[in-house]
Amino acid sequence: YLGGSGIAACLRAGADVVVTGRVTDAALVTGPAAAHFGWGPDDLDALAGAVVAGHVLECGTQATGGNHAFFGDHDPARLRRPGFPLAEIHADGSSVITKHDGTGGVVDLSTVTAQLLYETGGARYAGPDVTARLDTVRLTPDGPDRVRIDGVRGEAPPPTLKAGLTRLGGWRNEVVFVLTGLGIEAKADLVKTQFADALESGGARPPAEVRWELARTDHADADTEERASALLRLVVRDQDADAVGRTVSGAAIELALGSYPGFHVTAPPGKGAPYGVFEARPVPAAEVEHIAVLPDGTRGVIEPSFRTLELAEVEEPPLPGPYPSGKDTRRAPLGLIAGARSGDKGGDANVGVWVRDDDAWRWLAHELSVERFKELLPETADLTVVRHVLPNLRALNFTVHGLLGEGVAAQARFDPQAKALGEWLRSRWLPIPIALLEGIDAPEVTA
16 A cells, blocks of 8 residues: 555646555545645655545545434435535645535534544554554534544654455355244254254265354244344355355255244355455565656656654553543433444454543543443454544544454455444443433333
């Protein structure tokens, strides 16, 4: 992943359009901004500000109300077709995030905060041009559908670039059994046992990985068949295509007339399919040839930054004073007062959680510890979870290592990119001070 310096060189030489290889998403902002304002590699704060603006823009309408936790706060008509965001960049690297006139969507502190937290980790956000300190970002309203970003500090980039490697991970197959009505758990146990027996009796080696997941989507006394049904998902993986192909699909089909009552599957089992695995590896920047082909055809070598700084974790900043103890609480979903956005980085997931006022921040910063996070999301209980504190954004960012296995292509879990992990967290109930719920239509306790 290259930075914006090659783009800047082409634009300075008079290019109207620059065709790149793999550059960072933020390079689409840092390159033009550096060319326009004459920034050099030592203008770290300005470059960092542009990186932050680029990160906000990189997923398009996710910055203008798309996929936003608090979408219900806005007129639905505005969100039917969100407009694309744009950044007004200033000479010092500060910016204003807004959107094209006459388009739908919303730009406010919450939509920008959500996108800042998306697919990031700690306070240091590293790139080829600069490492931006996310713990220095300040957001302020700047009028309707306008949010100002300033205060961003930059540090020298790391001495390495990120290289993306994709390899064949193996072969996988999947069958989803539909379990309807009574005795869901017993039906699931029966088909799992029968499937194992079918593989054994056929003399086949079982796949290296066999994973079952039962999704209790069923409801008691349901008024439709679909609402009466649960889904049992079987996923198998192996380095050998034959181990997950006909052997598995044949074993599943053979159960059709001799298993649980109401046996059926969502789709006929097929042959196994290959899956890829993406890995990010550091490569010394000095070993990567970065060439800019200018409008007149000359080829210029773009030298890597001569100032570098190895990445290190930032010491946790002081927390705000705790919310007053002894206040009356009520069990309610976390999402009534907190937003969240989640995503993936290889096999890891991140969940950014933010609140919109200082009192809620005093409560969240002390309440949502790693231990509480794992309690609310039991799937993470045995994994390494790291919490990062971003006071300026009233936000916590959690990195969950290994939740996604070998990454999205491996389809290791129900939500392979952790897109809805944050919404699951927001749906979880915990004691919340009643004062923080004032004016919010909180549901009655049902759990």
